[in-house]
Amino acid sequence: MAFDDAYSALTDHDDDARWAYGTGFSDPLASVPSSVPADVDGADLSLYCLMLGDDALILSHRLQEWVTRAPELEDELALANIALDLLGQARLLLSRAGVASGASSLAAVEDVLAFGRDAAEFRNVRLAERSDADFACLVGRLLVMVTWRLAAFDRLASSRDPMLAAIAAKGVKELTYHRDYAAQWVVRLGDGTALSHSRMAAAMAELLPLTGELFATHPVEARLAVAGVAVEPVSLRAEFDGVMAQVLEAATLDPVLPGPPVAASGEGAGRDGVHGPELDEILREMQSVARAVPGGVW
Amino acid sequence: MTRHEWPLFEVFVRAKRGLNHVHVGSLRAADHEMALHHARDLYTRRNEGVSIWVVRSDQVAASDPAEKPSFFEPSADKVYRHPTHYTIPSTVPHI
Amino acid sequence: MTDFALFDQAIARDQRIEPADEMPERYRSTMIRQIAQHAHSEIIGMQPEGEWITRAPTLRRKAILLAKVQDEAGHGLYLYSAAETLGADRGDLTQRLIEGRQKYSSIFNYPTLSFADVGVIGWLVDGAAICNQVPLCRSSYGPYARAMIRICKEESFHQRQGYELLLTMMSGTAAQRDMVQDAVDRWWWPSLMMFGPPDADSPNTAQSMAWKIKRHTNDELRQRFVDMSVPQAAELGVTLPDPELAWNASRDHYDFGQPDWDELRRVISGGGAMNEQRIARRRQADTDGAWVREAAAAHAAKNLEVAR
Ligand SMILES: [Fe+2]
Ligand SMILES: [Fe+2]
Numbered sequence: 073m074a075f076d077d078a079y080s081a082l083t084d085h086d087d088d089a090r091w092a093y094g095t096g097f098s099d100p101l102a103s104v105p106s107s108v109p110a111d112v113d114g115a116d117l118s119l120y121c122l123m124l125g126d127d128a129l130i131l132s133h134r135l136q137e138w139v140t141r142a143p144e145l146e147d148e149l150a151l152a153n154i155a156l157d158l159l160g161q162a163r164l165l166l167s168r169a170g171v172a173s174g175a176s177s178l179a180a181v182e183d184v185l186a187f188g189r190d191a192a193e194f195r196n197v198r199l200a201e202r203s204d205a206d207f208a209c210l211v212g213r214l215l216v217m218v219t220w221r222l223a224a225f226d227r228l229a230s231s232r233d234p235m236l237a238a239i240a241a242k243g244v245k246e247l248t249y250h251r252d253y254a255a256q257w258v259v260r261l262g263d264g265t266a267l268s269h270s271r272m273a274a275a276m277a278e279l280l281p282l283t284g285e286l287f288a289t290h291p292v293e294a295r296l297a298v299a300g301v302a303v304e305p306v307s308l309r310a311e312f313d314g315v316m317a318q319v320l321e322a323a324t325l326d327p328v329l330p331g332p333p334v335a336a337s338g339e340g341a342g343r344d345g346v347h348g349p350e351l352d353e354i355l356r357e358m359q360s361v362a363r364a365v366p367g368g369v370w
Numbered sequence: 371m372t373r374h375e376w377p378l379f380e381v382f383v384r385a386k387r388g389l390n391h392v393h394v395g396s397l398r399a400a401d402h403e404m405a406l407h408h409a410r411d412l413y414t415r416r417n418e419g420v421s422i423w424v425v426r427s428d429q430v431a432a433s434d435p436a437e438k439p440s441f442f443e444p445s446a447d448k449v450y451r452h453p454t455h456y457t458i459p460s461t462v463p464h465i
Numbered sequence: 466m467t468d469f470a471l472f473d474q475a476i477a478r479d480q481r482i483e484p485a486d487e488m489p490e491r492y493r494s495t496m497i498r499q500i501a502q503h504a505h506s507e508i509i510g511m512q513p514e515g516e517w518i519t520r521a522p523t524l525r526r527k528a529i530l531l532a533k534v535q536d537e538a539g540h541g542l543y544l545y546s547a548a549e550t551l552g553a554d555r556g557d558l559t560q561r562l563i564e565g566r567q568k569y570s571s572i573f574n575y576p577t578l579s580f581a582d583v584g585v586i587g588w589l590v591d592g593a594a595i596c597n598q599v600p601l602c603r604s605s606y607g608p609y610a611r612a613m614i615r616i617c618k619e620e621s622f623h624q625r626q627g628y629e630l631l632l633t634m635m636s637g638t639a640a641q642r643d644m645v646q647d648a649v650d651r652w653w654w655p656s657l658m659m660f661g662p663p664d665a666d667s668p669n670t671a672q673s674m675a676w677k678i679k680r681h682t683n684d685e686l687r688q689r690f691v692d693m694s695v696p697q698a699a700e701l702g703v704t705l706p707d708p709e710l711a712w713n714a715s716r717d718h719y720d721f722g723q724p725d726w727d728e729l730r731r732v733i734s735g736g737g738a739m740n741e742q743r744i745a746r747r748r749q750a751d752t753d754g755a756w757v758r759e760a761a762a763a764h765a766a767k768n769l770e771v772a773r
Binding site: 147149253260 | 376397
Binding site: 376378396397400404412415416436 | 555
């Protein structure tokens with residue numbers, strides 16, 4: 073057996089290359105035009121992509137924190153997969169935000185945005201930055217956020233910005249799985265043991281009243297919705313409420329009313345860069361290495 | 371000895387259309403739905419599959435290796451089942 | 466004919482032993498122990514690098530590292546799955562790990578002090594693991610051999626991403642080059658220890674070789690690893706911290722110094738910087754997750770009743 077090179081050594085006794093390497097990798101965005109449509113305001117589009125991108129980046133960070141401490145190893149893999157999907161969405165959206173605002177160096181624009189901004193420049197909803205007290209909070213928050221996001225991406229797949237439309241179409245497939253995963257866990261915990269029922273009920277009772285900010289329309293969203301680029305969040309409400317009601321019922325949990333469609337606290341809150349101490353904590357960690365080595369390349 | 375909380379499932383993956391499902395390993399899950407999710411996350415991270423089966427391991431019936439002689443060897447001498455058993459002159463086409 | 470004539474015959478003919486086959490009890494227990502320790506190593510091995518996922522300095526590196534650490538969880542599961550074909554129970558093996566009754570690779574008891582450690586672990590630790598594991602793709606126990614094939618294929622990305630990160634950092638600032646050299650200095654000797662004690666102090670090697678669950682001795686594999694790593698280090702522009710390292714034309718191999726074997730013994734028996742923390746993390750996850758696993762089992766049982 074060849075011994076120097078793991079690749080050639082492995083082909084000795086396994087001519088079936090499909091296992092572990094897989095086939096058919098492709099970049100669905102490769103052929104999408106990257107220019108911003110002429111009548112679309114670049115600054116607005118950039119800000120909108122930051123909102124959607126930061127939601128994914130920050131939620132992914134919270135999921136990453138569960139790697140090595142999930143209740144079961146199989147779920148560690150599942151949560152890592154979801155975190156990777158969301159991270160991928162964040163990268164595409166931050167890059168789009170960079171292009172739309174006319175950034176010059178494209179290669180690193182996602183990193184400039186992820187590691188160079190302070191908390192007040194992040195546009196994610198406050199719900200994304202919450203830390204999870206337990207696994208019930210984790211799957212409850214995941215269900216809430218990906219249900220909203222799936223409804224939004226479903227509509228954004230026909231956005232007039234071709235790149236945003238392509239990113240959304242790709243994301244829909246990922247988010248469908250995420251929602252399924254989260255919903256199954258909410259049902260299992262709700263309809264599991266007495267202890268898990270009470271924990272799941274407590275998590276939903278805490279989370280759902282905080283969902284109002286997801287449906288508050290930001291001026292940027294309003295303008296871009298008129299231009300056929302963005303989606304008015306309030307139009308996602310019916311689908312969101314329907315999914316929640318269905319999952320809560322299957323989980324034998326009491327229905328909880330989502331909060332009114334207003335920002336959580338402070339003027340415009342997360343979408344306007346008004347965050348809690350939890351985002352500071354996330355950024356301190358996330359940006360620590362990148363900021364500690366000025367001029368570093370990785 | 372602590373037994374695992376969830377039962378064991380065997381996982382079979384079809385790598386692409388036109389191929390059989392092939393056994394790839396096992397995993398732990400509380401029910402079939404979860405087993406399918408876990409199989410997807412564990413065994414198809416690199417685009418290795420287009421279809422998955424999961425079967426509870428305690429539902430699989432297997433032949434006994436001790437019976438291998440009586441089970442499998444009787445078919446070993448039936449060479450007439452194989453096309454190469456028959457001699458055809460090389461001048462005969464299409465056969 | 467002995468009781469295990471078929472087993473002996475299969476081993477002699479270099480055929481695989483499969484789960485339902487009759488096998489000597491000592492082969493079964495050795496195999497379970499070897500596979501379980503390997504599985505534990507993959508799972509514990511997630512932690513040293515896992516700590517850096519949330520701190521990775523670019524989003525690309527974050528994705529790579531997350532996928533890599535996730536792979537290690539997958540490797541652990543492939544291996545537990547192989548151990549379960551021998552009649553072991555994963556719950557029981559996990560219990561042995563978190564009670565400190567079953568070992569894992571001592572390499573993961575060293576701390577990761579900078580992001581360069583992520584690169585060096587990929588290059589040297591995954592590299593040493595590949596050296597150890599490629600021959601195991603021909604282990605006499607079928608399910609283990611098959612798991613190893615899949616694992617080795619996935620590992621090759623691990624080593625390459627690590628080396629690529631180091632190459633990139635070496636092209637960066639002076640501070641980054643210092644970080645890389647410092648990480649190499651800390652990980653080189655522990656990596657050599659990954660191959661186990663010298664052959665003279667490795668009493669089980671002979672039986673393992675006879676059963677074909679081990680294909681090369683510790684010292685052979687260690688030599689191989691040194692020979693592969695020296696030119697890679699040169700290409701990278703780092704120095705390996707061994708003054709005795711020199712090409713020996715008469716042997717056609719590099720000569721190298723001996724690791725501190727007392728240190729290995731100390732770390733294996735729990736004296737490493739991170740032993741307690743690594744096990745505590747797993748124990749915590751197991752304890753914190755118990756109610757979740759119970760809930761899922763309870764829900765599944767209810768559904769089964771409804772279905773009847
Ligand atoms: Fe591994
Ligand atoms: Fe690895």
